[in-house]
Amino acid sequence: MSGAAPHVPVLLDEVIAALDPQPGDIIIDATFGAGGYTRAILDRGATVHAFDRDPDAIAAGSEWAETKDNPPRLVLHQRRFSEMAASMAEAGVAQVDGIAMDIGVSSMQLDQAERGFAFSSNGPLDMTMSQSGPNAADFVNEAAEKDIADVLYQYGEERQSRRVARAIVAARPLSTTGELAAVVRKALGHRPGDKKDPATRSFQAIRIHVNGELEELEQGLMAAEQLLGEGGRLAVVSFHSLEDRIVKKFLRDAANANPRGSRHLPQVESSTTASFDQLSKAIRPSQAEIDRNPRARSSTLRAAIRTSAPARKDVA
Secondary structure (H helix, E strand, C coil): CCCCCCCCCCCHHHHHHHHCCCCCCEEEECCCCCCHHHHHHHHCCCEEEEECCCHHHHHHHHHHHCCCCCCCCEEEECCCHHHHHHHHHHCCCCCEEEEEEECCCCHHHHHCHHHCCCCCCCCECCCCCCCCCCCHHHHHHHCCHHHHHHHHHHHHCCCCHHHHHHHHHHHCCCCEHHHHHHHHHHHHCCCCCCCCCCHHHHHHHHHHHHHCHHHHHHHHHHHHHHHEEEEEEEEEEECCHHHHHHHHHHHHHHCCCCCCCCCCCCCCCCCCCCCEECCCCCECCCHHHHHHCHHHCCCEEEEEEECCCCCCCCCC
16 A cells, blocks of 8 residues: 555554454454554455544545455445444445454544644634534533533543533633633643643543544444454554443453452353453553654553354443
8 A cells, every 4th residue: 555654553563463464354444544553454465444434534545545456455434433334234244354443533633723622732623523513612602511511520530520611601602722721721720831731631521522432432342243253353442541441341241251249149150152252451552652652652452352152232
C-alpha cells in the first residue's frame, strides 16, 4: 500500500501479535482511523474490512484502498462498528478470523481544531465523530443542569460535576472549545502549571455522551462475538478506565472467568458454554513506546480467542 499513516497506531506490535493475521484471513479493523492497524494486517497477506463512522477517515482511506487486487483486500465501510455484523452480512461474509478495536477519539480528530474535540487550540464546539447529528454545543446549551452534571460525573468521573454544570448553564450560550474550557477551569480553580488541565475530564465526558461511545463499545463487542469464527481472535485497545472496565467484564463473562464471591459459598456452574477463552492479561505500552508516542500512555490491550460455542444472546 502506498503512502504513510499520519499517526502512530498504539500497541501496534502487540495488536498484530494478538491477531496473528495469515494470508487469506479476513480481519475487521473496527476503528480504521488513519489505517495503521489495517496496513500492518494487509502486509501479512490478510483481507481487511475497515469500519469508521468518520467520513474524513473513509475518504482518506479510499485514496490508497484502490489497488489491482481482485477481489480487493481492503474494503471500507462508513458505518459504526456496532453495525459491523449487519454490514458484513450485506457484504456476504458470515464469519471472520480476527477483529481489532481501538476505542475512543483518533489522533486525527484531536489534532483538527475545527472538529472541536480538544481545547489545545480553539475551535467550534462540535465533537461528533460522524460529523452529523446533535453536537457538543447542542448538549451544553440545551440540556438541563442536572443532566449535564450526571454526564460529567458518569463519563468524566468529575467529582465536582454539579459545580461545573452550574457554571456551564450560567455561561450559556457557549460556541467554542476555548469558551467551554475557560468556564470549567474557572469553576474548578485552575492554576497555570497544573500537571493536568481540569477541563480534561469534562471534555472527555461530553465527547463520550455526544457519540454514545460506551454503548457503542458494548454493542461492538457483542457484534464481534457474533462474527468471529472458532479460533477467531479479538484485540481491543482502550484508553481509560470506563472503557477497559466494559471490555474486561465482557470477556470475563464470555469466558465464564468471573472470580467467586466467597470461598465459603458453593461453586455455581455457569449455564452457558464459554464463547471466549485464552484471555490475555492487560497489556500496556512500554516506556519506549510512550516516549515515542505520549498518547499511548493510557492505553490498555485485552485479547481473547473465540471458542466454538454459539454467541450468547441478550448480553450487555
